[in-house]
Amino acid sequence: MDIILLGPPGAGKGTQSQRLVDSRGMVQLSTGDMLRAAVRAGTPVGLKAKAIMDAGELVSDAIVSALIGEHLDQSRTQGAIFDGFPRTQNQAEALDILLDERGRNLAHVIELEVDEEALVERITGRFTCATCSAPYHDRFKPTAVQDQCDVCGGHEFKRRPDDNEQTVRTRMAEYRAKTAPILPYYEARGLVSRVDGMAKMDEVTRQIDAVLDGAA
Ligand code: AMP
Numbered sequence: 001m002d003i004i005l006l007g008p009p010g011a012g013k014g015t016q017s018q019r020l021v022d023s024r025g026m027v028q029l030s031t032g033d034m035l036r037a038a039v040r041a042g043t044p045v046g047l048k049a050k051a052i053m054d055a056g057e058l059v060s061d062a063i064v065s066a067l068i069g070e071h072l073d074q075s076r077t078q079g080a081i082f083d084g085f086p087r088t089q090n091q092a093e094a095l096d097i098l099l100d101e102r103g104r105n106l107a108h109v110i111e112l113e114v115d116e117e118a119l120v121e122r123i124t125g126r127f128t129c130a131t132c133s134a135p136y137h138d139r140f141k142p143t144a145v146q147d148q149c150d151v152c153g154g155h156e157f158k159r160r161p162d163d164n165e166q167t168v169r170t171r172m173a174e175y176r177a178k179t180a181p182i183l184p185y186y187e188a189r190g191l192v193s194r195v196d197g198m199a200k201m202d203e204v205t206r207q208i209d210a211v212l213d214g215a216a
Contacts, residue, residue, distance in 0.1 A: 001026075001079040001212065002104055004086070004095075006183070007112030008175040009168060010123035011197045012204060015135075016112070017083045019205050024212075029071050030083040031064045036160075038067075054161055056170030058087055058178065065094040072098055079107075087179045092186075109186040110211055112197030112204070116172055123168050130156035 003026075005013040017028040035053060038046030045067070049059045068085055086092040099105055125138035131154035136143055144150050149157075162171065186192050195207040 001107040002082070002099065003079070003108040003110060003212070004082040004106065004186075005110050005112065006179065007114060007197055008116060008119060008179075009171045010119040010126075011112040011114045012201070013083045013112060015201060016204060016208055017081045020081055020208070020212075023209075025078045026081050027078055028081050028083055029068060029085065031059075031067055031085040031087075032083075034067045034071065035059060035064070054167065056162055056167035056174065058174055061088055061090040061094065065091055065098070068095065069098050072102065086182060087174075089178075089182050089185065092182045106186075106191055108193060108211055109183075109191045110208055111183065111192060111194050113194050114197040118198065119172070120165060120168055123163050124165050126163060127157045127159045129154050130158045 005017060007013055014028075014030065014032075017030065020026045021028050035046070035049045039050045039053070040046070045063055049063065052059050064085060064087075068082070072080065082095070086095050095106075121139070122137070125140065126135065127138070128135050129149040129152060132149060132152040134149055134151040135141070136157070147155055147157075149155070162168075183192060193211040195204060195211070197204060199207070
């Protein structure tokens with residue numbers, strides 16, 4: 001079963017995708033993660049994407065569609081969760097072609113509905129352990145001991161360079177202007193379900209499970 005998780009930055013797409021990976025053996029295809037890996041590796045795509053990502057703008061449709069195409073075949077059996085893709089109408093159409101070519105089709109598009117102001121606080125406070133990637137938040141989930149990871153005891157932490165307020169606001173504006181308008185494309189096919197992204201994490205997971213199990 002292939003699904004799309006849609007929602008502005010910080011809506012919880014990554015967290016919920018990870019839960020679906022753990023509970024259902026699905027494969028998470030996050031264009032943001034792919035681009036960050038390309039930036040770290042210094043590939044030509046990474047070099048092109050870095051400044052655009054740091055500004056909170058969208059990388060070209062051709063680049064992200066090609067990345068998705070490359071990764072899609074890994075997820076042949078269990079189903080894919082598209083996280084952060086598609087973000088434009090062109091990408092939505094490119095995804096249809098990529099799936100069609102492989103004899104696959106979308107089962108669900110799940111929109112995480114959220115309050116944007118709350119998201120700014122959610123995103124600008126988040127950080128991870130540089131050693132084991134355990135996720136934390138300045139206000140909602142600080143480390144138990146200051147500057148020490150609860151999981152591995154590490155003392156180094158990382159923040160995404162695009163998690164500052166100005167970039168977050170640009171990322172939200174990009175979502176409103178270019179991504180939210182693709183919903184009707186999927187609504188016309190009866191694929192869209194809405195989930196309350198402001199609910200507690202477990203409740204969001206429960207609502208997503210209900211959609212996937214046909215109980216919503
Ligand atoms: P994310 O991790 O999904 O928040 O993505 C981080 C950044 O990567 C975005 O702000 C964009 O600059 C870029 N990006 C990720 N996915 C896409 C996409 N599907 N289309 C264009 N740019 C993307």
